[in-house]
Amino acid sequence: MGDLVERLAQGLPEGAVVVDPDVVASYARDMAGFCAAGVPAVLVLPRTVEQVQHVLRTATDLRVPVVPQGARTGLSGGANAVDGCIVLSLVAMDRILEIDPVNRLAVVEPGVVNAVLSRAVAEHGLAYPPDPSSWESCTIGGNIGTGAGGLCCVKYGVTAEYVLGLDVVLADGRLLRTGRRTAKGVAGYDLTRLLVGSEGTLGVVVQAVLALRPEPAPPLVLAAEFAATEAACAAVCEVMAGGFAPSLMELMDATTVRAVNEMAAMGLPESTRALLLVAFDGPDQAAEVAAVAELCRAAGATEVVPAEDRAESELLLQARRLALPALDRMGTTMIDDVAVPRSRLADMLAGVARIAERGRLTIGVVSHAGDGNTHPVVVFDASDPEETARAEHSFEEIMALGLELGGTVTGEHGIGLLKRDWLARELGPVGLELQRQIKSVFDPLGILNPGKTL
Amino acid sequence: MGDLVERLAQGLPEGAVVVDPDVVASYARDMAGFCAAGVPAVLVLPRTVEQVQHVLRTATDLRVPVVPQGARTGLSGGANAVDGCIVLSLVAMDRILEIDPVNRLAVVEPGVVNAVLSRAVAEHGLAYPPDPSSWESCTIGGNIGTGAGGLCCVKYGVTAEYVLGLDVVLADGRLLRTGRRTAKGVAGYDLTRLLVGSEGTLGVVVQAVLALRPEPAPPLVLAAEFAATEAACAAVCEVMAGGFAPSLMELMDATTVRAVNEMAAMGLPESTRALLLVAFDGPDQAAEVAAVAELCRAAGATEVVPAEDRAESELLLQARRLALPALDRMGTTMIDDVAVPRSRLADMLAGVARIAERGRLTIGVVSHAGDGNTHPVVVFDASDPEETARAEHSFEEIMALGLELGGTVTGEHGIGLLKRDWLARELGPVGLELQRQIKSVFDPLGILNPGKTL
Numbered sequence: 001m002g003d004l005v006e007r008l009a010q011g012l013p014e015g016a017v018v019v020d021p022d023v024v025a026s027y028a029r030d031m032a033g034f035c036a037a038g039v040p041a042v043l044v045l046p047r048t049v050e051q052v053q054h055v056l057r058t059a060t061d062l063r064v065p066v067v068p069q070g071a072r073t074g075l076s077g078g079a080n081a082v083d084g085c086i087v088l089s090l091v092a093m094d095r096i097l098e099i100d101p102v103n104r105l106a107v108v109e110p111g112v113v114n115a116v117l118s119r120a121v122a123e124h125g126l127a128y129p130p131d132p133s134s135w136e137s138c139t140i141g142g143n144i145g146t147g148a149g150g151l152c153c154v155k156y157g158v159t160a161e162y163v164l165g166l167d168v169v170l171a172d173g174r175l176l177r178t179g180r181r182t183a184k185g186v187a188g189y190d191l192t193r194l195l196v197g198s199e200g201t202l203g204v205v206v207q208a209v210l211a212l213r214p215e216p217a218p219p220l221v222l223a224a225e226f227a228a229t230e231a232a233c234a235a236v237c238e239v240m241a242g243g244f245a246p247s248l249m250e251l252m253d254a255t256t257v258r259a260v261n262e263m264a265a266m267g268l269p270e271s272t273r274a275l276l277l278v279a280f281d282g283p284d285q286a287a288e289v290a291a292v293a294e295l296c297r298a299a300g301a302t303e304v305v306p307a308e309d310r311a312e313s314e315l316l317l318q319a320r321r322l323a324l325p326a327l328d329r330m331g332t333t334m335i336d337d338v339a340v341p342r343s344r345l346a347d348m349l350a351g352v353a354r355i356a357e358r359g360r361l362t363i364g365v366v367s368h369a370g371d372g373n374t375h376p377v378v379v380f381d382a383s384d385p386e387e388t389a390r391a392e393h394s395f396e397e398i399m400a401l402g403l404e405l406g407g408t409v410t411g412e413h414g415i416g417l418l419k420r421d422w423l424a425r426e427l428g429p430v431g432l433e434l435q436r437q438i439k440s441v442f443d444p445l446g447i448l449n450p451g452k453t454l
Numbered sequence: 455m456g457d458l459v460e461r462l463a464q465g466l467p468e469g470a471v472v473v474d475p476d477v478v479a480s481y482a483r484d485m486a487g488f489c490a491a492g493v494p495a496v497l498v499l500p501r502t503v504e505q506v507q508h509v510l511r512t513a514t515d516l517r518v519p520v521v522p523q524g525a526r527t528g529l530s531g532g533a534n535a536v537d538g539c540i541v542l543s544l545v546a547m548d549r550i551l552e553i554d555p556v557n558r559l560a561v562v563e564p565g566v567v568n569a570v571l572s573r574a575v576a577e578h579g580l581a582y583p584p585d586p587s588s589w590e591s592c593t594i595g596g597n598i599g600t601g602a603g604g605l606c607c608v609k610y611g612v613t614a615e616y617v618l619g620l621d622v623v624l625a626d627g628r629l630l631r632t633g634r635r636t637a638k639g640v641a642g643y644d645l646t647r648l649l650v651g652s653e654g655t656l657g658v659v660v661q662a663v664l665a666l667r668p669e670p671a672p673p674l675v676l677a678a679e680f681a682a683t684e685a686a687c688a689a690v691c692e693v694m695a696g697g698f699a700p701s702l703m704e705l706m707d708a709t710t711v712r713a714v715n716e717m718a719a720m721g722l723p724e725s726t727r728a729l730l731l732v733a734f735d736g737p738d739q740a741a742e743v744a745a746v747a748e749l750c751r752a753a754g755a756t757e758v759v760p761a762e763d764r765a766e767s768e769l770l771l772q773a774r775r776l777a778l779p780a781l782d783r784m785g786t787t788m789i790d791d792v793a794v795p796r797s798r799l800a801d802m803l804a805g806v807a808r809i810a811e812r813g814r815l816t817i818g819v820v821s822h823a824g825d826g827n828t829h830p831v832v833v834f835d836a837s838d839p840e841e842t843a844r845a846e847h848s849f850e851e852i853m854a855l856g857l858e859l860g861g862t863v864t865g866e867h868g869i870g871l872l873k874r875d876w877l878a879r880e881l882g883p884v885g886l887e888l889q890r891q892i893k894s895v896f897d898p899l900g901i902l903n904p905g906k907t908l
Contacts, residue, residue: 101695102797103826114615125697147640152703158638160647161615176884182793183825184612185579185862186601187869187880188653193647197640214697235828241555284737292774329871343556372557372635408639415641426641430630434895435643441891453642 004062005042008086011054013190016092018043027089029090035394035417036079040067043442046136047092047378049167049175049206053194056204057173059086064172065450070110070142070199070206073134075335078199080145088204090141096120097207104212105181110141110205117210126212129156132412133324137344141205147197149412151320155281155371156213156246162197167207168195168381171443181209191314194438200449202442219247219279222289222314224296225272225303229253229353231370232274233346235299236369240342241276246292248279249370250320255356256364256377259326260319268319271302276369277320279313284382284427295442319405324377327364332382334395337400339411342372351401352376359394361387373411374402458516462540464507470546472497477676481543482535482716487788488846489531489871494521495543501546501625502628503621503660510658511627513540519904520625523655524564524596524624527588529789530870532600532653532906542658544595550574551661558666559618559635564595571664575655579668583610584864587778595659600903603642605774608824609701609735610667612866614650620730621661622649625897635663638840648892653868654903656896673701673733673766678750679726679757683707683807686728687800689753690823693732693746694796700746702733703824704774709810710818713780722773727755730823731774734769758803774820778831781818786836788849792856793865796826805855806830813848815841827865828856869907877907 017358018024019042029037037374041064046052059066066205071158072079081087086249093112101124108117117128131150132138135325138148144166149158165179178187179192195202227231232251239246252260253274261268268275276296280288307313327333340348349365352374356363364380380391399422409415409422424432436454439446463471470480472495483491495518500506513520519539527535535541541859548565555578562571568589571582575806585604586592590603598620619633633639633646649656680686686705691701706714708727715722722729730750734742761767775828781787794802804818806828810817814889828850834845851875853863863869878886890908893900 023608066547100795102691104694149638149640153638157615160638160640160644161611170884174884174890177882178482178885180793180862181772182827182865183794183796183829184603184822185866186612186614186866187862187873188601188877189652189886190614190644191885193644195850196644198643203878209774214699237556240558245668254792264573266664269537292522339633339634341525341554341557342637343554368458368638373636373638393787407636408634408641410641411636411638412640419641423642427594428631430624430628431642431645434630437895438643438892439897454491 005062006173007058007062008042008044008055012044012046012051015129015353016045016051019304027087030072030074030077030079032075032077032151032418034395034418035080037080038083038085039082039086043089045089046091046383049169051176052169052204052206054087056084056169056171058285059447060445062174063419063445063447065447067449068204070139071137073138074146075337075413076141076418078414078416080417090260091139093206099124099230101126104211104220104246105179106212107411108209108210110139112140114138114140114143117195120180121212122215127215127217128162128210128212130159140208142206144196144208145199145414146414149373151250151368154249154368157206160193163192163196163208165209166192166195166205166356168203169206170203171445171448176203179209192433197414199416199453201439201453202448213326216247216281218310219313220279220285220289221282221316222293223316224276224301226274226276226300226303227270227271229274229349230346232276232299235276235301236345237294237343238295238299239426240370242295244288244292246278246370247281248277250277251367251369251391252320252323252364255283255362256327256366258324259330259364263329264322266319275319277316281344281437323366327377327379330362331379334378336378336395336398337375337396337413338407339371339373339412340402340405340407342370344405345369345372347405348374348401352398355394356398361394363394371411417452420453458518458678461512461516462496462498462509466498466505468673470501470505472499472501480722481541484526484528484531484533485872486529486531486872488849489534492537492539494535495538497536497541497543499543499546502902503623505734506545506658506660506852507622507627507629509540510541510623510625513901514626514899517899517901521903522658524599525591526598527592528870529594529867530872532868534868536869536905545593547660548623549788549905550752551577555580557635560662560664561667562594562662564593564662565596568592568594568597575666576669579669580618581669582664582666584613584616594662598650598659598662599653600868601866605704605822608703608822609699614647617646617650617662618665619663619705620646620649620659622657622659624657625902626901630657650694651868653870655893656902656908670701673735673767674739675731675733675761675770676741677770678730678755679722680730680754681725681756683728683803684800685754686730687803689730689750689755690799691797692749692753694824696749698742698746700732700824701735702731705821705823706774708775710777710781710820713784713818714776717783718776720773729773731770753901765904777820781831781833782815784816786832788832788845790849790852791829791867792830792852792861793825793889794856794859794861794898796824799823799826800856801859802828807854809848809851813844815845815848819850819872825865835860867880871906874907
């Protein structure tokens with residue numbers, strides 16, 4: 001290990017190689033529960049592409065595993081350390097290199113925080129749409145690694161759709177440039193897209209060309225309360241089948257509504273089994289809100305509150321923002337991430353309710369309903385081993401249910417450590433074998449984030 | 455070869471194995487010029503996934519190359535036969551299996567014609583946006599193979615963005631299922647996207663899950679004439695930097711305008727050096743057309759014609775529809791496909807004009823200007839070997855210019871045979887090596903569309 005640290009220090013500036021055990025240990029894991037983390041050998045915080053190349057060359061020479069990290073806000077253990085690894089934190093590479101309004105793109109280093117980029121491009125009348133809940137702290141590099149989503153995806157899509165090109169340091173230290181700066185391009189296999197969502201197992205992103213969009217109008221929001229989950233899900237389907245393009249469509253279940261009510265005294269009636277929030281940000285937003293309000297009433301909503309302005313819209317969105325904090329107050333939480341075809345959303349929610357009952361657990365579900373992307377949040381007492389085991393079991397049952405309904409075990413959080421076994425089930429043997437062979441092409445020694453994803 | 459035909463016939467129905475030399479020869483090439491085509495051994499027209507698997511298993515057993523084909527409307531030679539190959543035409547697998555308005559997706563076989571799908575989904579109020587010029591005859595499988603674009607991409611993106619999942623027969627006959635039926639999903643490496651645009655070199659697409667969108671309003675179009683190309687390109691940049699989202703933004707250069715004028719007596723003034731067409735299909739389209747008309751006038755347009763209704767819009771689009779036919783009347787044409795950052799569009803057009811002058815050739819340029827995607831059309835006398843050589847040289851110079859301006863050698867037509875040497879230049883050695891290794895993972899014997907792309 002002395003040799004490793006010495007070799008790393010030869011190509012990195014003072015302070016960029018950290019061996020203090022307490023500091024190093026504090027970089028051992030991301031925010032996922034139910035995931036083991038190893039003890040890293042050393043933490044490095046490079047500031048340049050060349051420094052990252054030096055780290056990877058050293059790792060290859062000494063056959064030491066490398067775990068790339070952003071802000072460690074991930075929820076699947078993808079950034080967790082393995083024993084004896086180099087933790088390669090990219091947070092110090094945090095420069096926005098370029099914002100280009102004519103070509104509607106930005107060039108950034110991986111450590112740029114999502115919200116910092118969003119604010120910077122807003123000054124040019126532009127938007128970088130992907131907006132994971134952790135957007136105030138998560139990094140663009142981390143977003144690219146996990147293929148992060150967010151609340152706006154129902155209209156604007158996920159991270160992958162905004163990555164035009166990447167600079168990537170490969171396992172052996174070589175620099176790969178993928179993609180383009182043009183709006184279109186089909187030259188060769190799409191390595192850019194292959195790397196997005198690869199969770200640091202194929203290479204280390206050191207620069208990204210990101211597509212931007214014109215900044216939309218502030219959203220106008222509608223809240224609808226339903227006395228039955230099925231009615232709320234039916235409304236979701238009708239909105240999408242009706243040709244609407246909401247910029248947000250979130251559904252909170254009865255457990256979540258109750259938790260939010262208890263925390264913030266929102267005054268939602270006890271009878272509310274589901275709260276649907278729908279937003280529009282186009283030029284017709286007032287008419288769209290009115291039309292969807294009518295649709296919700298016809299679908300059986302017990303109360304429909306269309307916001308009249310931006311301030312009222314913000315107020316309605318508060319309920320959604322408080323959902324996870326409110327569930328967190330009830331115990332240790334473990335957030336799942338299963339996406340199903342939106343036509344199966346009602347079946348998914350009914351199934352999760354059954355799983356909660358069977359497991360004698362509280363499970364609140366918040367959903368990006370327009371995408372069919374559910375986040376069942378399992379609440380349990382982590383000091384009770386028996387209850388913890390039940391929670392883990394329910395968590396697994398939720399993924400099995402998702403696959404059964406034609407869905408995927410991860411809509412936007414990634415596989416990491418948490419869902420490795422499930423990836424194999426979802427891909428099947430042929431897909432799994434090809435994915436492993438692709439991993440070997442990029443990382444023949446298996447030093448890049450070993451044990452993750454595949 | 456007797457053995458090959460016999461083995462193929464064992465797993466294919468009567469009539470699906472064609473050996474008639476004239477028929478087989480008629481399947482030898484797509485629509486690209488400057489590309490060699492070999493003599494196929496046999497043509498097969500399977501109707502089921504199992505039959506495609508049988509073809510690939512047979513090809514693997516006998517080490518015979520397989521060239522997958524759609525409607526052969528491609529423009530890069532990607533579907534051209536190689537000597538002794540099996541031409542695997544997917545046109546008989548032409549069923550639309552499902553249209554699902556709630557989940558906004560369609561499931562189709564590869565031989566479905568783009569326009570057939572577009573009309574079928576329109577009946578449900580939905581749209582499949584990618585609209586290559588050949589949309590009345592090209593197939594979805596071919597669109598997926600080349601990563602096809604079209605006129606609407608400036609707002610709606612290219613084929614890749616509408617492919618959610620694929621069923622693919624691998625070189626050895628195994629069936630791979632990639633992707634999902636959900637709006638979101640990040641489970642494992644994105645093999646779907648890797649396969650889109652891979653031009654039949656990694657596998658044979660036998661089924662696709664496609665994302666659909668709500669059908670937009672019919673476009674409202676604006677035409678603007680400019681006396682200088684630079685002014686037209688500046689207007690393009692201002693429209694995009696101004697936050698507009700046109701559903702079409704096409705630019706025709708002076709040569710193209712003259713050709714259209716001569717063919718159809720459109721009455722465009724001789725002084726017109728550039729004709730810009732801009733369309734909007736959102737709820738604010740009238741206001742947007744008015745605003746862009748004003749912007750074009752300020753940018754120096756000599757004449758601005760905003761359509762007042764759908765009929766007038768159709769009339770204005772006629773000029774664009776006639777562009778390629780009009781150039782085709784002037785001689786043999788070879789259409790290029792180079793995309794540059796839209797801020798470099800003026801440099802690209804000026805450079806092509808210089809190349810035309812140097813080569814003593816007519817080169818008309820039609821551009822998907824909003825995407826910076828130019829189609830310089832080189833017109834030459836194919837019976838004159840010296841002029842043909844000059845045309846080929848100019849064609850190459852256009853690609854070199856594109857790369858020099860930070861662009862790509864193919865915005866939407868693919869690499870095929872035509873641009874193979876250029877792909878290596880665009881990717882660089884590291885990217886090229888990785889792409890070749892990925893090819894080997896999928897096709898270790900090298901029987902799938904050999905000699906194409908890489």
